[in-house]
Amino acid sequence: MFRREKEMEKENLIEGRNAVIEALKGDTTIEKLFVASGTKEGSINVVLAKAKEKGITVKFVDRKKLDQMSQTHSHQGVIAETTPYKYYELDDILEYAKEKNEAPFIVILDEIEDPHNLGSIIRTAEVCGVHGIIIPKRRNVGVTSVVYKTSAGAAQHMKIAKVNNINSAIDKLKENNIWIYGAEMEGKEYCFDADLTGPAALVIGSEGQGMMRLTKQKCDVLVKIPMVGRISSLNASVAGGIIMYEILKQRIKRG
The missing domain is CATH 3.30.1330.30 (Ribosomal protein L30/S12)
Incomplete structure (x- = not known):
């Protein structure tokens, strides 16, 4: 209590x-x-x-x-x-995309524990036209004051759903014909080569371990970001931001 x-x-x-x-x-x-x-x-x-x-x-x-x-x-x-942030339901996010007459664009966070990362992801997601963000109820930071501050107020405009089980949420998205793309260093396809113009949900893994094994298996496509430097990985919010902008770019080009 x-x-x-x-x-x-x-x-x-x-x-x-x-x-x-x-x-x-x-x-x-x-x-x-x-x-x-x-x-x-x-x-x-x-x-x-x-x-x-x-x-x-x-x-x-x-x-x-x-x-x-x-x-x-x-x-x-x-x-x-x-009053504490009022979380949305997954159906609210899907309905919002429908109201806007847009292909759903959803971000799924798999155990992001750093509030600065969550705030940055929310800020980028809002700018990129994401309809909503899904986070697990356990082992994931919620919308705290640090998150509000880091998001520069974007948390106020973003529909965030807390779910009991990420993988069950993914199954529901698939039932709604939404493709699941996982941000993964060892993905077989570069993000700019994948067709991201349709209904899409992007999974971003935790800062340390990345996506959980079962979550990774549930992704339809694992996409990677090209890296040529000596550092082998990117911060979760940076990696997510790059792919979110790629999705936005492709949607704009498609018209």
């Missing part, structure tokens, strides 16, 4: 000016804002104006108080206390 409460605690704070502004623009339920006393310059005025417009309580506190609350250690003088 205590552990669950701590997890909820981590997911009810949004830190940093850009992330808070995006939350204020969206549908996030913000309970109150904590702003460092004496902070009046720059974009903090946008934060205060939006808060006033929405009738959100603003508490001016000593910066040390924010330092104590902060999990990102980079709050920029403002922290929003919210």
Whole structure:
């Protein structure tokens, strides 16, 4: 019970000016804002104006108080206390793609534990037109304040589904005629040689071990990124970003 409460605690704070502004623009339920006393310059005025417009309580506190609350250690003088991120269902993501009359474009994360990586992936996914991200309920970081901050507020605009079992989710996607592409160093095909224009789900493995064996076996195609340097692997968010942009590029070229 205590552990669950701590997890909820981590997911009810949004830190940093850009992330808070995006939350204020969206549908996030913000309970109150904590702003460092004496902070009046720059974009903090946008934060205060939006808060006033929405009738959100603003508490001016000593910066040390924010330092104590902060999990990102980079709050920029403002922290929003919210209801925890409301996760979506897999069906919500599929329905969203249908509403946009677009071939589904989904990202599946297989045990990403670094919140900075998750935040970066969400930011890139939002820019690339991804309809939603699927993460497992266990052994994967959730949408914490660090994730919000790293995503520059993109988490506010991304449908993220937490599932009990990644492989069961993959089976459901296949039932909906979605091809599963795994980002894999030892893949047989370069990402730019694969046809990524149709309904697609991209699986990105964990920072250390990559994709789990069964998940890898469930992929229809394993794609790799060309690398000619001495380093044999890429950060999960970088590798995912490269392939997401390849999918976007192919879709744009297809028209």
